[in-house]
């Protein structure tokens with residue numbers, strides 16, 4: 001089994017493919033100042049099966065373009081949009097987040113929860129800025145150190161898996177030097193990782209371990225995922241996703 005196929009089976013029917021929560025998406029919307037605006041155009045990049053897309057569609061007067069490079073996730077998103085009665089306001093686009101083909105200044109907001117790390121935080125915020133209208137909002141969640149110093153094993157793991165991991169002040173500096181001004185920041189609480197994400201992932205991992213008992217690679221993939229969960233559980237005071245809500249400064 002290829003690693004991508006493993007990921008699709010692990011996450012394909014899940015509510016979300018990374019740490020997050022409806023309450024936290026709503027909090028980010030409140031900080032964004034979008035709540036009372038009409039006729040918004042929003043892109044949700046790395047949308048997965050659409051947890052944040054559905055929350056945005058229910059909360060806002062908006063047309064949402066939901067982008068992901070895995071078609072299986074977009075199919076699931078479309079089913080969910082239909083059963084939530086919001087299909088008419090959601091368009092799915094299969095594309096890679098580093099090769100977007102939107103017109104410049106297309107969107108009032110770009111949303112991206114737990115996904116920008118795939119192209120790197122700074123590369124993403126720099127590149128996506130062109131697609132925002134003047135004063136447009138960027139709302140992204142990103143792996144963030146919660147403290148100045150961390151346990152060594154945690155630091156080693158994440159520095160290797162994602163060298164751009166940094167503190168909130170470092171992330172805000174990146175945003176400022178790329179032409180944004182902060183509207184808000186908050187770290188995701190532990191339940192966004194455990195109840196909303198890792199618990200369902202762990203149940204699925206256990207069933208995949210049994211199902212692919214004979215596979216050469218699946219048990220290894222499963223073990224890697226479990227290791228990440230164990231590490232988070234042991235060190236949840238030191239690391240989380242930070243939610244950054246910023247506004248595009250005019251040039």
Ligand code: SAH
Nearest residue numbers: 016017018046047048069096097113115118
């Ligand atoms: N925003 C969703 C999914 C987060 S997981 C949520 O919060 O639940 C990260 C998502 O990014 C996955 O759906 C994955 O398929 C997508 N992704 C990874 N690399 C990508 C790329 N290069 N282009 C577009 N999407 C990508």
